[in-house]
Amino acid sequence: MTLGLINANPVVHAKKERVARNDDPHAEDAVDPLEIYDILFLQSLSVLSEESITVDEKLGRILITFTPTIQHCSMATVIGLCLREKLKDCFPPHFKVDIKVAPGSHANEESVNKQLNDKERVAAALENPNLRQLVDECLYSSEL
Amino acid sequence: MNFADENFELRELQRIEGHADRVWSLAWKPGTGADGVPAVLASCSGDKTVRVWEQSPLTGSFQCKAVLEETHNRTVRSCAWSPSGKLLATASFDATTAIWEDVGGDFACVSTLEGHENEVKSVSWNASGSLLATCGRDKSVWIWEVLPHNEFDCVSVLQGHTQDVKMVQWHPTLDILFSCSYDNTIKIWAEDGDNDDWHCVQTLNESNSGHTSTVWALSFNATGDKMVSCSDDLTIKIWGSDIMRMQSGDGNAPWKHLSTLSGYHDRTIFSVHWSREGIIASGAADDAIRLFVESEDHLVDGPSYKLLLKKEKAHDMDVNAVQWSSMEENRRLASASDDGTVKIWELAASSGHRKPQL
Numbered sequence: 001m002t003l004g005l006i007n008a009n010p011v012v013h014a015k016k017e018r019v020a021r022n023d024d025p026h027a028e029d030a031v032d033p034l035e036i037y038d039i040l041f042l043q044s045l046s047v048l049s050e051e052s053i054t055v056d057e058k059l060g061r062i063l064i065t066f067t068p069t070i071q072h073c074s075m076a077t078v079i080g081l082c083l084r085e086k087l088k089d090c091f092p093p094h095f096k097v098d099i100k101v102a103p104g105s106h107a108n109e110e111s112v113n114k115q116l117n118d119k120e121r122v123a124a125a126l127e128n129p130n131l132r133q134l135v136d137e138c139l140y141s142s143e144l
Numbered sequence: 145m146n147f148a149d150e151n152f153e154l155r156e157l158q159r160i161e162g163h164a165d166r167v168w169s170l171a172w173k174p175g176t177g178a179d180g181v182p183a184v185l186a187s188c189s190g191d192k193t194v195r196v197w198e199q200s201p202l203t204g205s206f207q208c209k210a211v212l213e214e215t216h217n218r219t220v221r222s223c224a225w226s227p228s229g230k231l232l233a234t235a236s237f238d239a240t241t242a243i244w245e246d247v248g249g250d251f252a253c254v255s256t257l258e259g260h261e262n263e264v265k266s267v268s269w270n271a272s273g274s275l276l277a278t279c280g281r282d283k284s285v286w287i288w289e290v291l292p293h294n295e296f297d298c299v300s301v302l303q304g305h306t307q308d309v310k311m312v313q314w315h316p317t318l319d320i321l322f323s324c325s326y327d328n329t330i331k332i333w334a335e336d337g338d339n340d341d342w343h344c345v346q347t348l349n350e351s352n353s354g355h356t357s358t359v360w361a362l363s364f365n366a367t368g369d370k371m372v373s374c375s376d377d378l379t380i381k382i383w384g385s386d387i388m389r390m391q392s393g394d395g396n397a398p399w400k401h402l403s404t405l406s407g408y409h410d411r412t413i414f415s416v417h418w419s420r421e422g423i424i425a426s427g428a429a430d431d432a433i434r435l436f437v438e439s440e441d442h443l444v445d446g447p448s449y450k451l452l453l454k455k456e457k458a459h460d461m462d463v464n465a466v467q468w469s470s471m472e473e474n475r476r477l478a479s480a481s482d483d484g485t486v487k488i489w490e491l492a493a494s495s496g497h498r499k500p501q502l
Contacts, residue, residue, distance in 0.1 A: 094431070119482075123237075124237050127218045
């Protein structure tokens with residue numbers, strides 16, 4: 001990609017470049033209004049459907065699979081965090097929640113799944129002011 | 145130790161409430177809990193505090209003796225008493241490790257170790273109390289020298305893990321450091337005799353029968369020739385080494401895989417701890433505590449281990465830490481959970497042969 005092209009079409013390329021740059025799903029950049037927009041946008045694209053939620057009442061286990069809309073979606077972990085936070089308020093606390101991206105829906109499927117289900121990293125992420133704000137914006141500005 | 149002839153049960157002695165969030169870790173204070181010295185236990189939590197509990201000589205129940213707060217401003221992930229019991233080190237997601245001193249029942253923060261880029265996840269003292277190790281999400285392991293007047297000097301920053309480091313643990317008798325990580329490996333670090341620097345002498349990974357997912361914790365048996373590790377891969381692994389070679393100063397005495405305990409847990413195993421008399425306790429995300437002992441029937445290729453007992457629903461939520469009291473004369477275990485409680489357990493013969501040893 002040349003500088004000339006970026007300048008030629010700043011809006012489109014700003015977004016494309018951001019997605020590429022944030023390839024590390026654990027990146028904790030400062031909150032970018034564009035990112036919040038992205039979350040709301042992805043929600044409206046319905047990353048979840050009824051079939052992607054499995055509840056085992058007896059064992060107290062829930063499995064959620066969601067589908068990020070882009071193979072390289074850097075926001076997949078943030079969406080996962082939002083789902084986890086959202087679910088915390090909906091089920092008894094002893095329920096075990098596993099959150100995964102749908103098989104084949106993400107380029108870094110294994111690493112995204114590993115992060116989303118490492119409760120220590122989830123706890124640390126939710127204590128990070130930037131990520132916390134991002135998750136709160138996501139949870140309180142629209143329903144998942 | 146023969147566990148073949150008796151039936152055992154894990155009896156809940158006390159359910160301790162006080163923390164306002166999940167309890168991550170526990171540490172029994174050395175030298176307490178025997179010879180008339182009341183048992184003392186520290187616990188740390190997502191509520192950003194550390195609590196020190198002391199057993200009342202009258203009632204036998206643990207009461208909160210001190211709340212260590214307003215120093216860490218994020219989760220306190222790990223705590224460790226110095227071998228003398230004089231100092232308590234606490235590692236926090238706020239990127240610092242605090243050192244606390246017991247001054248007449250009150251705990252004062254006497255030092256703060258800074259250097260990690262972000263979350264510190266574990267802290268461990270070496271056997272003599274002259275060295276401290278910390279590790280964290282920045283993938284590094286730090287070794288600190290303990291100097292007089294509560295000064296701590298960083299002597300080495302060890303890079304080698306490719307992901308965040310979950311736990312550091314010194315060997316129980318030798319100055320060899322072990323770390324385990326989200327990168328699925330256990331690394332062993334020893335000091336270079338020549339230039340006083342530390343380096344990785346061995347990596348236990350999938351290629352030498354190691355874990356296939358995050359390694360959460362490890363622990364040593366009393367003699368230090370065996371190590372147990374637990375993982376997100378739902379297995380517990382036993383490792384062994386030649387203690388004589390290690391004692392002769394050979395930091396390169398290799399650790400070998402001896403045994404894998406699989407099929408017991410169906411959710412992440414967060415904690416393992418080897419008691420001084422040889423019982424391995426495990427705590428997992430299935431809310432249960434399990435105890436394992438070496439089996440009498442040795443296999444050709446090494447020792448085998450069997451389940452001594454399983455305590456279902458030991459807690460209402462994930463069990464994050466299990467810790468045996470270091471006092472040999474009692475079989476007392478403490479556990480910490482996401483349910484915000486700490487529990488004290490006693491392992492006892494289950495049918496009529498009760499030997500309460502409080």
